[in-house]
Structure formats: C-alpha cells, structure tokens
Amino acid sequence: MAGHSILYLGRGDFAPAYLSELETLPCCTMLRRSAELRVPGDVAEITDVILLDVEPGIVDANQPLAALLHRFDRYPVVALTTKAHEHRGIAAVQAGAEGYICIDDITVDGQDAVLDNAVRRFD
Secondary structure (H helix, E strand, C coil): CCCEEEEEECCCCCCHHHHHHHCCCCCEEEEEEECCCCCCHHHHHHCCEEEEECCCCCCCCCCCHHHHHHCCCCCCEEEEECHHHHHHHHHHHHHCCCEEEECCCCCHHHHHHHHHHHHHHHC
16 A cells, blocks of 8 residues: 555535545545646646546536546546445446545545555556
8 A cells, every 4th residue: 555646626525524534644645636627737747646526516517527537547536426426436437437435435445445456557
C-alpha cells in the first residue's frame, strides 16, 4: 500500500467527513479538491489518481459519464459515491473508471486496495 497524490473532483457535499479522514490516512500523501470537473494546472503533474464524485446531479444530462471520464484519460479515476447510489459507481467503471468507492461501505484496507489497484490497472 503506497501513498497517492489524490485529486478530488466534485462538490463534496456528501463526503466532507470522508475527505477529511482520507487526508489523515497513509494511502493519501496529498489531497487536493476542485469543485470544477477539470484538473487544475498546478496539480496536473503531481496527481496520481482522481477521485470523481458521481453522485446524482454531478454529470450534466447532456454529457454522458463516458465523455466526462474521457477528459481525465491521463489519470486513473476512482468514482466516489454512496452505497445508496452504488449503481453510479458501477456505471462509472463500465464507462472507463478504474474502480469505485462507496464512502459509507468501505474499510481503510479496502480503500487502499481500490486506490492501489486503480493505479496499477492504469499503468
């Protein structure tokens, strides 16, 4: 289990406690957040993995999830959702994400495994 430089893209309304805890874990060497669904230039080169909010309302109805994920094709992407919307995480994987995490149904070890696997799968 290695530490990763993580970029979280999304509003984060459903995940503030999760994101705060993530910053304290060994799997996260750095966590940057952006409410805009784009990679800020100042972290582009140091980002190992993107956590993408896929909760309802994050994706414009005119833009399919696959098109959104295509914007981040230089990075492994892990979809972030809740157990109630796990189908959105599964849909993200089917559209090209390397994995997904349900913030209310994940252990620290499970989260480490998802992040490590996403980075390995992407390489």
